[in-house]
Amino acid sequence: MVAADSRASMGGYISSQSVKKIIEINPYMLGTMAGGAADCQFWHRNLGIKCRLHELANKRRISVTGASKLLANILYSYRGMGLSVGTMIAGWDEKGPGLYYVDSEGGRLKGTKFSVGSGSPYAYGVLDSGYHYDMTIDEAAELARRSIYHATFRDGASGGVASVYHVGPTGWTKLSGDDVGELHYSYYPVEPAIVEQEMTEAVVA
Amino acid sequence: MECVFGMVGKRFALVVADTSAVNSILVHKSNEDKIMVLDSHKLMGASGEAGDRAQFTEYVQKNVALYHFRNGIPLTTKAAANFMRGELATALRKNPYMVNIVLAGYEKETGPSLYFIDYIATLHKVEKAAFGYGSYFSLAMMDRHYHPDMTVEEAIKLAEQCIEEIRSRLVVAPQNFVIKIVDKDGAREHSWRRTTKD
Numbered sequence: 001m002v003a004a005d006s007r008a009s010m011g012g013y014i015s016s017q018s019v020k021k022i023i024e025i026n027p028y029m030l031g032t033m034a035g036g037a038a039d040c041q042f043w044h045r046n047l048g049i050k051c052r053l054h055e056l057a058n059k060r061r062i063s064v065t066g067a068s069k070l071l072a073n074i075l076y077s078y079r080g081m082g083l084s085v086g087t088m089i090a091g092w093d094e095k096g097p098g099l100y101y102v103d104s105e106g107g108r109l110k111g112t113k114f115s116v117g118s119g120s121p122y123a124y125g126v127l128d129s130g131y132h133y134d135m136t137i138d139e140a141a142e143l144a145r146r147s148i149y150h151a152t153f154r155d156g157a158s159g160g161v162a163s164v165y166h167v168g169p170t171g172w173t174k175l176s177g178d179d180v181g182e183l184h185y186s187y188y189p190v191e192p193a194i195v196e197q198e199m200t201e202a203v204v205a
Numbered sequence: 206m207e208c209v210f211g212m213v214g215k216r217f218a219l220v221v222a223d224t225s226a227v228n229s230i231l232v233h234k235s236n237e238d239k240i241m242v243l244d245s246h247k248l249m250g251a252s253g254e255a256g257d258r259a260q261f262t263e264y265v266q267k268n269v270a271l272y273h274f275r276n277g278i279p280l281t282t283k284a285a286a287n288f289m290r291g292e293l294a295t296a297l298r299k300n301p302y303m304v305n306i307v308l309a310g311y312e313k314e315t316g317p318s319l320y321f322i323d324y325i326a327t328l329h330k331v332e333k334a335a336f337g338y339g340s341y342f343s344l345a346m347m348d349r350h351y352h353p354d355m356t357v358e359e360a361i362k363l364a365e366q367c368i369e370e371i372r373s374r375l376v377v378a379p380q381n382f383v384i385k386i387v388d389k390d391g392a393r394e395h396s397w398r399r400t401t402k403d
Binding site: 072103106109114120 | 230231234254256257259
């Protein structure tokens with residue numbers, strides 16, 4: 001399950017509330033965007049190209065392990081030159097689901113859950129408390145949506161729309177895209193206020 | 206902060222490392238294996254910058270395997286250590302690898318050996334070694350309680366004492382540790398010491 005917000009900021013200015021942070025590398029692999037938008041978009045597109053070339057050369061799909069390693073090696077070679085990429089590569093291959101965290105420092109981690117970006121500590125808290133390996137798809141989607149919502153609530157650089165994607169054996173599908181403002185009121189509805197009591201004279205003892 | 210330490214015993218060598226993968230205040234993973242099995246009888250515990258650690262250790266592993274394929278015999282631990290040191294030294298003044306390594310190996314002829322390899326290409330053959338903030342605690346513990354020709358049980362007990370000391374005294378102590386051992390039967394994982402179940 002992959003989820004992301006959609007806010008882009010330049011310092012204190014929100015430059016966009018509708019950025020696509022979940023990048024579709026190919027029909028069975030997704031990448032997430034955190035850090036520099038241009039760097040993420042460019043290198044994910046480049047990764048998509050390399051994955052397709054691999055398919056053509058080897059007559060089989062590239063594994064998630066392979067794809068993440070390709071990206072990690074490219075980013076490592078640009079180490080120290082100012083690229084800013086914090087991404088997760090999520091996909092489905094012969095070995096089942098695969099999730100890797102790759103960043104512009106050159107780090108690459110295999111795992112079962114990750115959270116990346118300025119709002120990631122907030123999301124981790126919600127994610128860790130609600131997660132168990134054998135969740136249903138609906139439970140997982142709701143957990144993902146909730147984690148993004150809580151991160152957007154506290155982090156100024158996160159907001160916009162919480163998109164949730166599901167990656168399965170037949171590839172990825174977009175499950176939902178909800179404005180986090182509306183999510184807030186659906187999670188925490190406002191009680192209708194009682195009419196204020198009228199002011200009366202105070203009783204003099 | 207990453208903790209790696211190791212020691213030589215009677216016909217074996219031990220390497221212990223924490224298993225946390227950290228990014229500023231976030232712990233991404235607490236089961237990241239940082240002790241690479243270099244070949245059948247060599248262990249390499251590495252600590253340092255994320256990308257450098259994985260890339261450099263894999264580079265060394267592939268070159269060690271290549272030597273074995275080309276020449277039909279494996280590199281000795283001493284030769285592998287010197288190869289690593291050479292690579293670190295060559296890269297140092299251009300594009301340094303920020304990785305610190307504890308290399309442990311076993312040969313039939315020379316027995317167990319341990320090498321301390323710094324990120325600035327220092328190389329020392331030692332009986333006990335440690336890197337990271339944890340080294341402040343584990344080195345002193347080892348200096349006090351280590352003696353040559355320890356049995357596996359004694360060495361594991363000493364490793365446990367070091368881990369407990371790190372856990373209780375280091376302000377951001379790692380949650381889990383892995384212990385790997387190399388002896389005449391090869392390099393393998395011995396056990397874990399966990400506080401969390403990631």
